[in-house]
Amino acid sequence: MVSIKDVAKHAGVAISTVSKVLNHYPNVSEKTRIKVNRAVEELNFVPNSVAAALSSKQSGRVALLVNLNMKTQAIDEINMQYIQGAINKAMELNIDVITLFFSMFQNKTAEEITRYLRSQSITGIIVYGLSKENKILQKLIEEEQFKCVLVDAPIVNGSTSSIGIDHRRAQYDVARRTIIDNNCQRVLYITGKKNGYVTEQRLLGINDLVREMGLTILVRNGEFSELQARNITMKYGKNKDIVVCASDLMAIGAMKALTEMDIFRPVCGFDGIILMGYVGKQMNTVRQSFAEISAKAVEELQRLMGGGKGQNILTPYTLERMKYMDIIC
Amino acid sequence: MVSIKDVAKHAGVAISTVSKVLNHYPNVSEKTRIKVNRAVEELNFVPNSVAAALSSKQSGRVALLVNLNMKTQAIDEINMQYIQGAINKAMELNIDVITLFFSMFQNKTAEEITRYLRSQSITGIIVYGLSKENKILQKLIEEEQFKCVLVDAPIVNGSTSSIGIDHRRAQYDVARRTIIDNNCQRVLYITGKKNGYVTEQRLLGINDLVREMGLTILVRNGEFSELQARNITMKYGKNKDIVVCASDLMAIGAMKALTEMDIFRPVCGFDGIILMGYVGKQMNTVRQSFAEISAKAVEELQRLMGGGKGQNILTPYTLERMKYMDIIC
DNA sequence: TTGTAGGCGTTATCAT
């Protein structure tokens, strides 16, 4: 295996000089920089990131913390996109990533998790789908031992940024369009997880609309569960004019319930998952690019690891109707 | 950060002794083993896997190579399960994993990929969805520079194992059941990717059945594409008694086509993906647990990294009908 | 059975 030592020898310089060139240090003459780079090329040298991580305290290694819950949702489209977006971007930026699931940290304290991450030379983490109830991870974040980027959770501090769409506005927008198109008055709103950060925001959004348009609203907690949304719709759907759901999966559940009850009500969802295209009826939804959000999260994390301070980042979304034939491309 | 040195001091032994205890070396007295373990507990020591990987040439670090193709399939259920199954098992076995996608290696030679993996101290890889056409990765595998486990690709050598279900038999089984239940004679068979390893096997399976039962068969190449399966069914479905597809996604495409043409034909798929439950009609399919297969792949890789020789492993499958209400649990 | 010491490939702190 060709190492930095070989490069140094080949270029006729010291190891430390090679290191400086590789890491774009300022104080290197153009001449030696070229010499070194040529040696790198000729030897096909690829720096050993493990050694770098061990040596430097700024390893730049990143962990993706993914909240996979195969319990409330059978098909997980979103997390796959998150993972893909992050890994691709990280590769591009030459950042090492490992993927971890929340489930691995059950019954572990914040200290234990910290130790584990440290043992992997992790200095930054991206958290997908943090809930308000997850005090452990929140503690981890507040301790600021790691640089963090939270997707869809509004915590910001010196070393923590948050990123995501404006859920309040998006919920308002998608519901508004559907309600106006169908001339509705009585709204059944099915929320996501109780105590979820996005749940709150989306609830605020629909309430903004209700107030503004003088509608009536019945709010029920669907826990992001397709089945619960189905049951809620069975129970309350008949006397309402529209079912607004805080997620596509729940929208599908609601839609299936309506079909079964053999009544028509407009339904709108949230997320823009492809699955929406499979269920027959078209529905309005809020479409966001999870892969892009995740890629941006990596960039933001890199900024933080480079010394930047935490901030809040808003990403774009669009209103769409998912259609089968568009999807199978 | 507490290191092995601290543990050694705390236990009153040498660093190397601690290392031996941690790595379950034989020649350690029970007394010192206990002493060391107590020190580990008391100090909450977690070994730094990065340092271990750097130091030992048997790092035990593993890369998952995933063939994500968002082009022919909109929703990727299978790879998420593969990833999850592998990562969880790896965590359990204390193996470090990184996740990589085939797309990252486009236009890269086997040597470049090797160098990259080496630069990450990777000693073992698991490959999901290798095709016959991917000469680059095949070269990598044949060079035996890494321990490999291939999921659904039948290459075995000194350092390479292969794992997966018996696709030939499974295709035979699922088609047989559907054909007998529906009393069919003329089969439309839609294959997977041309030159795919599993494609061949499944084709052999259906041909076994055709021969045995004296059926007629028309074979068309669907490339695992939902859209192509749809088009093929549109074109040939009418004059056949059944559409047998080499994947669920294609089965869905075929089914949608039939619905649109307003004719009924039994359709059977392959894989057992949850999405099957969403499309309305029930279909027979071959169900395999991708997470379990992936977990087993990790165990097998560990065996290989421990010096075991490559082998072929068959995993179980079942015949099922996916039903919406069972799925949304 | 236990300890000593060299090395893994980098980075970073000093001198020069």
Next chain:
DNA sequence: ATGATAACGCCTACAA
């Protein structure tokens, strides 16, 4: 601007 050299935390002959 460049070069020695000491970490980083662990593994592993080899010596005791």
